Amino acid sequence: MERLVLIEPFRAIFYAPYYVALERGCFTAEGIEMMLETAGTPDAAAGRLLDGSADLAWSGPMRPMLERSRDAASPLRSFGAAVMRDPFLLMGMGARPDFSLSDLATMRVAIPSEVPTPWWCLMHDLRLAGIDPAACPGHVRMPMPEGARALLAGEVDAVMLFEPMAAALEEQGASQWYAAASRGPTAYSALYATTTRIAEKHAAFTAVVRALGVAKDWLRDAEDAAIVEVLAPRFADVEGRHLARAVARYRGLDLWGGTTHLPEAALDWLAAAMISSGAMAHHPGYESCIDRSLDLVGPRG
Numbered sequence: 001m002e003r004l005v006l007i008e009p010f011r012a013i014f015y016a017p018y019y020v021a022l023e024r025g026c027f028t029a030e031g032i033e034m035m036l037e038t039a040g041t042p043d044a045a046a047g048r049l050l051d052g053s054a055d056l057a058w059s060g061p062m063r064p065m066l067e068r069s070r071d072a073a074s075p076l077r078s079f080g081a082a083v084m085r086d087p088f089l090l091m092g093m094g095a096r097p098d099f100s101l102s103d104l105a106t107m108r109v110a111i112p113s114e115v116p117t118p119w120w121c122l123m124h125d126l127r128l129a130g131i132d133p134a135a136c137p138g139h140v141r142m143p144m145p146e147g148a149r150a151l152l153a154g155e156v157d158a159v160m161l162f163e164p165m166a167a168a169l170e171e172q173g174a175s176q177w178y179a180a181a182s183r184g185p186t187a188y189s190a191l192y193a194t195t196t197r198i199a200e201k202h203a204a205f206t207a208v209v210r211a212l213g214v215a216k217d218w219l220r221d222a223e224d225a226a227i228v229e230v231l232a233p234r235f236a237d238v239e240g241r242h243l244a245r246a247v248a249r250y251r252g253l254d255l256w257g258g259t260t261h262l263p264e265a266a267l268d269w270l271a272a273a274m275i276s277s278g279a280m281a282h283h284p285g286y287e288s289c290i291d292r293s294l295d296l297v298g299p300r301g
Contacts, residue, residue: 002204003033007057009045010114011038011234013163013246014087015189016227017256018058019234021215029214030207042115049076049194055201056193056208058082060117061267061289062274064192068284075194079294080209081262082216083189085255086180088118089166092158093151099177101129108138110147110159116279117188117270118160121180124273163246164238170245181253185266186273198291209294213260220257224248261295 008015021027027034037054039045046063048054067074090109092099104126111119119141123133133139138157142150147159148169158177159169166176180186191208198205219227227247228240235243250256264286271283 001028001031001033002201003035004056004201004204004208005035005037005054007037007039007045007048007054009039009042009057009059012087013231013235013238013243014083014250014255015058016231016247016250017082017212017215017219020219020227020230021211023230023233024215024218026211026214027208030211032204032207032211034208046076049192049197052197055197056191056205058189058191060270061187061190061192061262062117062120062270062279065267065271065284065289066274066280068288069280069282072284072288075196076192077195077198077291078190078192078262078289079198079205079291080191080212080260081187081189081258081266082191082212082260083255084185084187084258084263084266085253086118086121086183086186086188087162087250087255088112088121088160088180089162089176090158090160090178090180091151091166091169091174092177093174095175096177101125101178102131104139104158105131105136106138107136107157108140108155109136110150110156111139111141112144112147112160113141114143118180120273120277120279121183121186121270122160123277125180125183127276163249164235164242166249167242167245168239176249179253181255183269185263185269187262187266187270190262195291198294202293205294206296209260209296213296216256216258216260219251224251227251262290
């Protein structure tokens, strides 16, 4: 058994493929003793890789892409795709079957302040719909729990957040108006590590990607109830009915579909969103950000 330290930035249901791999012994079956540690933030997770105290982490591929756009010598590389669709949901009070992104131009919207990617992506969605986000003064950044409370208090018209907060809001009269996953492939979560550690532990990392693929295959074929049962120990503070609703929604949105191959189109869309939002000046390129030597399945995903 080879022992590896894996860092999660924070706990979230949309990271299910990693938790399934851990709970179902997929890493162990590949000869890996995986030690999961929680960093608390994406920045802290990256720091653990760069200071050498961890072997690999998961994050949005935005992290290596952003670092490479700033410094071509950055050692961070992504591999092993887990989530290639955006897990964020736009919720409002009551059903709105005729909702259009253009409606957001005049709405008060609570945008997550914990992480930047959903805002970058939503701004790009708006621009593609012909709306200038800068001309939408009602869009306010705040923590997701605060945004949920603001929606219920009538202080905002809509809130963007992820599960299980969306499921909890639905029980209080809210409805899903827009699922960001519906836009199509967006590179949202994959493993990553430094080039030095990838070279040192290439065989072990290949086994990790293989195990992640087994977990994704199981997620594709399992019943919702079985997935909930596997995830429950990692989400002891989440109501069982909320976890069940979250799993059903995310499966319906094909959040965990595909293979461990990271599609170039998914990375390019994220890069375009980051550039249009001013997060980076240029796309450093797919080959620069993704370690293809750990791609076990080729461009089928």
